[in-house]
Amino acid sequence: MSHQVTVQPSGRQFAVESDETLLDAALRQGLTMPYGCKDGACGACKGKVLCGEVDHGKAQPHALSDTEKAAGLTLFCCATAQTDVSIECKQIRSASDIPVKTLPSRIEKFERLAPDVMEIHLRLPASERLQFLAGQYIDILLKDGKKRSFSLANAPHDDAVLQLHVRHVPGGVFTDQVFSTMKQKDILRFNGPHGGFFLREESDKPIILLAGGTGFAPIKAIVEHALAEGCTRPMTIYWGARAKQDLYQHALPESWAAAHAHVGYVPVLSEPQATDAWTGRTGLVHQAVLDDHADLSGFEVYACGSPAMIDAARADFLARGLPEDAFFADAFTFSTN
Template sequence: MTFQITVQPSGHQFSCEEDETVLAAAMRAGVGLPYGCKNGACSSCKGKVVAGGVTHKAHQQRALPPEEEAAGLSLFCCATPHSDLVIEAREVAGSSDYPLKKMPSRVATLEKVAPDVVVISLQLPANETLKYRAGQYIEFMLRDGKRRSYSMATAPDGGPITLHIRHMPGGLFTDQVFSTMKERDILRFEGPLGTFFVREDSDKPMVLLASGTGFAPIKAIVEHMAGIKSERKMVLYWGGRRPRDLYMDALCRQWAQDLPNFDYVPVISNALPEDNWTGRDGFVHQAVMADLPDLSGHQVYACGAPIMVESAKRDFVQRCRLPEDEFYADAFTTEADLANP
C-alpha cells in the first residue's frame, strides 16, 4: 500500500510505501528532511506526526524517549507509516542539490596519523566526480550488505576524497582497514549523504566543535570556507582524551596563522603527566561555554561522539541562549552505540 506524506509548513508532498521509512521516501522524492545517521541513534531527523500514525523500527531510546513518542514526536529515519501522514519538520535547503551516486573507488593512499587513526585517500574512476557539500558523508557498501559511514575530510573542490577512520577493535570494517587493507584495493560507496553542512546564507560567527575524528567534516568545512574566501568568523574547539588524539593539531595551528578569521582552541580531557600538556583541559563543549557564554548570535557545527553532541546542544541552548535551530550536528554513531538501547 502507498501512503501520502504532507510536510508542514512547506506543504511539500511525497508518496511512501508501507514498508518504507518516511526519510527514505523523502530522499527518493528529493524532499530535504534533515538527517544524520539514518539508523535511529542521533535524533537529527526528529519531527512531529501531526496527523496519521507510524510504527518505529529499532532505535536508541535516548534519541526518542517514550514520553516524546507519546507526544507525537518521531524519528523519520526509522518510522514507517500505516496511514496517510501530515508531519511537521524543518526542511534543509540544498540537501538534495547533488545526485546520490553509487560508484567504485580505489584506495590511493593509507596514512596512519595516530595509533588508532588512518587517513584514506580515494581515487574515483576516470571522468567521474562526486559533487557534495563540505560536511557530508559517504557510505561504504560491504559484501554482506552492511554499510559503514565516513565523513569526507576534504573540501568539494574536485581534489581527492580523504576520510579519517578510527580503529574500533572488533569492527567489521575498521579491523580490515587496520590489518589487511592496502593501496589499490577497491571499495564501493554511495553518496553524498547527510544534512550536516554550512548554511552559507548566514553571516553569523561559526563555532566549530569536534571530538576525535569528528574533526574530519569540520576540516572539510574550514577548507571550503577558506577556498571561497569567506570572511565569516570561525573558531574551532577540538577535544580529545590525550594530545595524540588531535592528530592534525599542526594543521589547525597553521590555519590559525594563515586565516585572519579563524581561531583554534585544543582541549584535552585526560592528559597524562608524560604528555606535558599545558593547554585547556576538561570537556570540549564546556570550554566553548567558558569563552562564549552568550551564543545567541552564533551558529554551532558540532561533530563527534553522541554524548558530546547531546551535551553541547542541551547546554548551549539552555545556558548560552543559542537558538535551537542554529545548532547543526553529526553524531558519529557506531555499531556499539546501536547495540545499547
C-alpha cells in the same frame, strides 16, 4: 592572463586563469556549481554563456551538440574563457540539489595519523567525480550488504581524491580490515553524498566548530571550503580529544589560525598524559565553549562527535541562548557488527 566570470542569477564573481576551465576556477574559489564527470561526457555542468567568448575545449558531441553551442550553451567543465564572461548557472545551496551516486573507488594511499586513526585516500574512476557539500558523508558498502558511514575530510574543490578519517574500533568488521588486511589498490564501493551537515553560507553569524576525535574530519572540510571561497565570518574551532596524540592533525588548525585573523583554534584534552607536557585547556570540549561564551544567541554551531557530546552540547548551548535552528550536528556512532 586572467578573466572575470559573473554568475547569474546570483551575481557572484570569480577569476579564471587562461589555462583552467570555468568549473575548476569556480570550485577553486568555493563556488558550488553542478557537475558530474568533469570530463565533457555527461552534460551535468551544461549552462549558458550570456556574454563573452569561451573555448568549448574537449566537450564531447553527445554531451554538447553544435546546435547547443550555437544557442550559447557550453560545458563548464571544459570551457575556458577567452574574454570576461557572464554565465547563467544555478548554484548549489542544499544537499537536495546534489545527486546521490553509487561508485567504485580505488584505495590510493593509507596514512597513519594516530595509533588508532587512519586516513584513507580514495580515487574515483577517471570518468567520475563525486559532487558534495563540505561536511557531508558517504556510506562504504560492505560485501555482506551492511554499510559504514564516514565523513569526507576534504573540501569539494579538492575532489580528485576523497579523504576519510577512520578510527579503529576493535572487533569492528570494517575498521579491523583497514588496520590489518586492507591494502593499496583495493576497491571500495560507496554511496553518497549524504547528510545535512554543511555550512549555511547565506548566514553572516560567527561560527563555532566543535569536534570530538575524528569528528574533526567534516570540520576540516568545512573550514577548507570556507577559506577557499573567501569567507571572512569569524570561525573558532574547538577540538576535543583524550591525549595530545589524538589531536592527529593539530598543526593544521594551528596553521589556519596563524594565517587568518578571523580563524581561532582551541584544542582541549580530557585525559592528557604526563608525557604530553600539556599546558592548554583540559576537560570536556563543549565546556570550553561555555567557559568562553556567556551568550551564544548570535552564533551558529557546527558540532561533530559522539552522541553524548552532541546531546550535552545541544542542551547546554541552547540554555545559553543559541537558537535551536542555529545548531547543526553530525553524531558519530560505531558498530562492530
